[in-house]
Amino acid sequence: MAATFTEWVRSRSDDELVTLLRARPDLGTPAPSTLRSFAARAGSRTSLDRAVAHLDAGRLQILESLLALSDGGPPVTLERLAAAIGAPESGSAIAQVLDRLRAAALVWDDETGIHPAPGLDEVLGPYPAGLGPAVADGPDLTRLDHLGPAARHVLDALTWGPPVGVVPAAGTDARRAVDALVDDGLLHRSGSRHVLLPRPVGLALREGRTHQAPDLDPPRPDAREVPDPSTDAEAAAAALDLVRRVARLITAWDDTPPAVLRAGGLGVRDLRRTAQLLECDEPTAAVVLEIAASAGLVADDGDSPATYRPTVAADVWEGSDDADRWAALALAWSTSRRTAWQVGSRDEKGAVRAPLAPDLNKPWVPRLRDQVLETLAAQPGAALGVDDVATVLRWHSPRAVPPDAAVAGLLREAALLGVTGAGALSAPGRALTADPDPEALADALRQVLPAEVPEILLQGDLTGIVPGRPSRELARLIDQAADVESRGAATTVRFTTASVTRALDHGRAGEDLLSELASRSPVPVPQPLEYLVKDTARRHEALRVGAAQSYVRAADPTVLAGLAEDPALASWGLVRLTPTVLAAAVPASELHQLLRERGLLSALEGPDGRALGRLRRPDRLDRGRWSRRSGSGAVRTTTDEARAELVARMRGGTGGSGGGASDDGTPDGRGAAGRSGPGTAGAAVVRPEPGDALAELTEALRDGRSVWVEMVGGAGALERRELKPLKLDGGRLRALDADREAELTIAVHRIAAVEPTD
């Protein structure tokens, strides 16, 4: 069995090392050359910090407990740990936790018991589990049985940590009790104003326990139960709403593409306009925008000046049904890195964050989103609030707690998408967490969508009611010809002069509209509605509007006489509207110019109105998803093969040159470093990373060993000395040079390499 952490690391099998590299990828980059430096790196502060950051509260508790117990006292065994955290019966659970910690080289064991990895004490702070420092000469714990009430009160206050107390004012009872406790060795002075509860005393007061209660399982917040049908119904409603909003956004941006801000993103005014268009508040509009952009449906056209426009992907999207459209949006969201909830807040420079702006890309978003969805999935049917989810996430990574705003933002987005309904994960939401396949996803939504209803009940008060989800054709009809009054399980619409006018503007004739309404209504079209449509159509036709680029008008008809009929001017597209007004198909400035050339003096007029309708549909962009540069910031994927190769190379020893061949294969054979020995400065082939050098120094410092230190001397040449490190602090190493019997202080950046002396 191994006696030290380094030996224990060496004694691990290749598979175990590969597992370790997988659990802590930072240990493998850059590739360490030997297992010794690998072990040293595993005990270094930076790597441990990383490893500990994502531990859940259960594992942290075991680690803390182990740290608190391992300084002095009997060897730490599984049973002792279980008792210490107050869960004597959960031995197997703790064993599992220990296995996982062992796999990450955060604990190791030998015949004497379980040990924490070196360096953990620094990472987890001076008072693990709120217990004070271990002391060399144990105080007489029997005195604890004969304490006065004042002393008992003092100790009670310190028992469950923090173990530091402020010394009470002189002359009080409490002060006398504290003084007596210090005299008895049950408290230690720490400076003039504080006292510390030593660890043995603390443990004794806690009756041998390090924690009041085990915290091995994630918390299950007490949440409101929501029946599945409710959840799914609300999710379906939300999903349809989102799809409807995105569709409306695409149509609107076809007509009037908004400008891209110089720094990227959409301006405040355009956001407000979009929110009005989508009939929602601005934060919701921002989410809709972000999802539409993530799905590649709208994008920056890159023109100058740049505008946001629907892409060709939007054409495909618009052609599919509600469920497919939703699936596309949900999938885009599930991998999006956008932090839409930050829209409207101010960044460090005080600038308002705009939707679609590049700086809303955050690499941690997908991971947090997955965690949030997993949390919801862990409690099916429960409506978890922001606080509930945050509580669970805090348990999962107490040392890297996600910001509440992000959790709230993601939950809100999930609700807007229908991934949750009434606060609980919906069936489509479960499909999204389980299987990111568009078909399966769309099917999951189809299951919960209310049945399509092809009929609208028309009523005498000019309303119409679709008692369910309108079919696509019906939806298009009511979208054009009516105003929606209430949405939900049913849709209530009202026909007004304005809405009927809208339908007529879309090119429908009044009679067509009536016959289509009649065909979709199970009851005859009520007479008032018939009158409304007919009256509106009559008035609609009474005024005619056409398109012209410009016009020319004159007070005297003779000036314009002959112009419209002149074949030479056919290219101008002149149309006589009245004897004194001609419309032209060329821009006003051009017409103005042409008239000049013909010898007619004309004055340019400001526009009195604009031609209605779109002459030409603007081109849509043929471009993929925006703001997604491949591989930027992505975690490099390392295969297990690569890891195994690295392990073999580390075991192999010094790397390229000799010595490697004599590897006897025994795991604890002192590999390369041992054999290379103290050679000449120039011959040193091992050039560990600077981080490794520090790790080696730290380890030597801890073990009180001497090491070979290769450093840049005053003259700029490499020097190699055997040093015993005394202190490593503030970028300086204080060490004892045994050969010269002198203490020296070296700036850390001058140290080129550190090697063990043995």
Added chain:
Amino acid sequence: MPDGSLIVQSDKSILLEVDHPRAEEARRAIASFAELERAPEHIHTYRLTNLGLWNARAAGHDAEQVVDTLIEHSRYPVPHALLVDVAETMGRYGRLTLHSHPTHGLVLESTDAAVLAEVLKSKRTKGLVGDRIDDSSVVVHPSERGNLKQALVKLGWPAEDLAGYVDGEAHAIDLRPTTNPVYPGEEAADWTPRPYQQQAVDGFFHGGSGVVVLPCGAGKTIVGAGAMAESKTTTLILVTNTVSARQWRDELVRRTSLTEDEIGEYSGSRKEIRPVTIATYQVLTTKRKGVYSHLELLDARDWGLIVYDEVHLLPAPIFRMTADLQARRRLGLTATLVREDGREDEVFSLIGPKRYDAPWKDIEAQGYIAPADCVEVRLTLPEHERMVYATAEPEDKYRLAACAPGKNRVVERIVADHTDDQVLVIGQYIDQLEELAAHLDAPLITGSTTVRERQRLFSAFRSGEISRLVVSKVANFSIDLPEASVAVQVSGSFGSRQEEAQRLGRVMRPKQDGRTAHFYAVVARDTVDQDFAAHRQRFLAEQGYAYRIVDAEDLDAVP
């Protein structure tokens, strides 16, 4: 249930499919807590409001019942947030109660100390309450009982008033089994209150104070008389105008043991204070030198019951006076809780919750109101009038359209179609009405007609002596024309819903021979007149009346 008759929307509207086999059951179940918003032919829309839910709570329904009802009858899953909201809103009612305490007098009590603390912290309750007795109760100044209730409704914590009422001065009042003829030639007849009228009286009396909602023509006066007979105390009746006051008097003499000498009229012309006094809103709200000079009426006797006629028209000063009358029983009578000024919550807090409500269509179906046929006649203006209209100033447009000369001929046509009916022609503009009256050779009643002349004409109309009557706005409120079976409206005041209900009420009175009532509105096409007509059309269709549009040229085709 998957095939329920209700669809509950998340915006708190409830759709009821009328032709569903279980629609009637669902309608009855939700009527207690949801307000009927519109009732066109196929799908009725109800709405959940805070006041509606509190009314239900006051009537003894609890949130669980409401939630169960919604879930039971809903076709699709009910939005969860809505259920939560219903439970929460209903839970708010009754958390605070007003009690009479043996030693402290009037106290506000709460089962929840936090709620009491919250409302006492608010600025609105400042000065209305006295000292805290303990964590859960506080002394209320008796004079502020009404103001406090008003403030609490605004704060969203309506208080249940359990403080009781003063008994008032006793006075024997009974309903007589046989009517006492009032008009010459009228014959005594046996009668009993209709079942729904009796239910309304019972509902009111058990609740203490509150509002009874009945359609025009459904006999609200009888509900008032019934309540008086139940109370057997001196009574103050507040009505909208003098004509209405006389009708109340006649009806009371006709159906109760009260004699003319026991009933006083307190109006602009007479100031009598008797055991039963009928006062007009107008005289109460008259100010002389900045003060209300007739307030002493309210304290002139120890009234045991106060009846408010047409609660939806109650003027704001009366609300303020009512706030001081909280120790007396109050009965509100109205055709609609909807107030154009949106002060429904003051009716709730000062007069009381709704105690009885019956939708028009129901009572009509029971045969008590004549069914109505509503026709909008569209008149196409001749070219020259259209030109005048098109170039008119916006403020003159309505008048121009409403008074289109072509309307005279149309009215004539309609009147000619109803030779055997009693026909009312209603309008807004006096000169138009004068012209019409001359045209039709019918008497005209306007604001300047004396009360005596008005009553003479009304009696003549009632007795069938004259069958045509042209009336202006004054006819809109609280007159009783039992035999009018046709109403023709030539101009209205900008499409107010309230006015519409009143006008329709004119012809909705029960017909002795069960004939269909007709309501015509004559409208100039393509003008603002038509836009206003759209409001009317919507209102009537929402109330569930058949509504037709007819071109003036096609009038001959009308049966």
